[in-house]
Amino acid sequence: MEGTGSVCIIGSGPTGLYAADEIRRLAPGVTVDVVDRLPTPYGLVRGGVAPDHQKTKSVVRQFEPLFTAHGVRFIGNVSVGEDVELAELRRLYDAVVIAVGAAGDRKLGVPGEDLPGVYGSAGFVGWYNGHPDYAHMRPRIPGPRVAVVGNGNVALDVARILALTPGEMAATDLARPAAEAIAATPLTDIYLLGRRGPLEAQFTSAELREMGELAAAHPVVHPGDLPDAVPDDIDPRDARRLKRNLEILRGFADLPPPPPGEDRVRIHFLFRHAPRAILGNARDGVTALLVERTQVAGGTVRATGATTSLAVGTVVTCIGYRATPFRGLPLDEERGVIANAEGVVEPGLYVAGWARHGPRGVITANRASARDAAAMAVEHLAAHGENRPGGPALEALLASRGYRTVAFADWQRIDEAERAAAAQGRPREKFIRVADMLAVIEAADATTSCAAGGAAAAAEAPPA
The missing domain is CATH 3.50.50.60 (FAD/NAD(P)-binding domain)
Known part of the structure; x- marks a missing residue:
């Protein structure tokens, strides 16, 4: 199925990225944007997998091509329910997939x-x-x-x-x-x-x-x-x-x-x-x-x-997790998940991973529910898609509110800076505050701007 339209995936952990990969496979013509409230992608891999389990963390290598070669866009530093409402995302995208895990x-x-x-x-x-x-x-x-x-x-x-x-x-x-x-x-x-x-x-x-x-x-x-x-x-x-x-x-x-x-x-x-x-x-x-x-x-x-x-x-205490949904999402209090029927919150709105069925299994155990959500989103687009504007309209909306979004190239700058700051033998020295991450991006932007300005001035200078 080729298909057109736009899908927003909320949450850039493995579940969200499995869903993005499946949508790209099922419908290459569909635009996929992955929104995350942090400037850093990969969710649980970065913030939950034990820091001495570096082999497990290497799973991110299979996700990187989504952003660098397969057209999926990362839109980070966006908090749904605060910077933008779920209802607004649903107006901007043809379908929305929730993959926010269970953080409570x-x-x-x-x-x-x-x-x-x-x-x-x-x-x-x-x-x-x-x-x-x-x-x-x-x-x-x-x-x-x-x-x-x-x-x-x-x-x-x-x-x-x-x-x-x-x-x-x-x-x-x-x-x-x-x-x-x-x-x-x-x-x-x-x-x-x-x-x-x-x-x-x-x-x-x-x-x-x-x-x-x-x-x-x-x-x-x-x-x-x-x-x-x-x-x-x-x-x-x-x-x-x-x-x-x-x-x-x-x-x-x-x-x-x-x-x-x-x-x-x-x-x-x-x-x-x-x-x-x-x-x-x-x-x-x-x-x-x-x-x-x-x-x-x-x-x-x-x-x-x-x-x-x-x-x-x-x-x-390590006795399990509960979903903590943002404004506009219903919670199944008894199960501690986002209220859903086999992954459907309502037509056009789907949920996958821990937010759907609770915490269980290793990282790859969430692939099945991610694929289910992706397939339902693609089917919804085929039947009801309106080719809504998606990412460009979202970024314009956030810019009008003064919010600074983070693209995948920006994350790569953060990643590079963390690796460069690490002592010998350590994989990285993590920035643990969002402000420090954004400062890295701003410094890189300033350097690029200065370099571009210098090149332009040199090009305009008269010959000696």
Whole structure:
């Protein structure tokens, strides 16, 4: 299908770019603009993937040609719901695809959750990844003990990043303020806890294995917490992962304790432990986490009444995310997603990725819903498209309001400056404030303008 018309994709993370790629494949004649509220593209890859997982971040290489060779435009530094309304985008474009992810944290729902020293993973991960939304954060990590609540890969990421040595940090793009704060914190113990058991944990084997490969950390697992085998009635695909995970956990359980005098951060895997209260006060912050031992039977978690207190100064919750829609979008409160029916918010307005179905899977797991949204947008254009003006009209509207949009070429200048500023061995030194990113672009614009002015003056000068 050739097709014409215009589509606006809100959100430049992997889901949005998978959708853009699919639209280009299905309908090469359709104009595709990707709008993002930050001056930087790639969403979760830049702001969510762990800074020591540079191989995972390399997925951006497959997206770059969209902007450099295939005609998709990046329009950054545009906040939908503030700089421009969703209703205005719908008037300017024939179809709109929402791919904004899920940036809000689910709550534990226990007393003390609002104490200083308690952080959701969205903010904590954003802080150590240098996301501008969290540039102001100064997390309270007094040490020597931290609790990380959750039994998924995000919880593993948080625990691992806190356990990195300065030498390990040197090869990452960990934000400098976070690297300095973590290096200065004298941690001895990290408690990684979940209310279910190891068979219910959502760790991938590769991430779990990394916990035993850290330079100065020692994973601690109680053998009695591990089942003898994976039950036969588990789905074969899950069973393979769980068997590998049990092997890794048994290896951790068999590790001898570190030699006396060797400083290692102990990472305690506390399965079947549910948070019941966070203790402390507004002045001193968190002082302890009260946890209750649980039982899991028939998929149901049951309380045992046996509680213990972990003396920690920081609690990071990694128990899932919720969509935080901008003005004009309906929210399904129960599921924590943008209200939709199989990706359709209403005709001409579609949603994909975490904002559609909640957080799950690795980056590529969002490709299916992105393709669904792209196909529905193209079908809508074929039946109802009016060849609306799209990007040029949007940029004119924003310019009339005094907003400075950021093109992909502008992002490339930011990218170049970050790489140039990095110490040897580091992939980049991230700018963590939007103002600093825009300053790079403005400086480059000024240099280009001066160079052009000098060339014009030389061309007009009379011969000697």
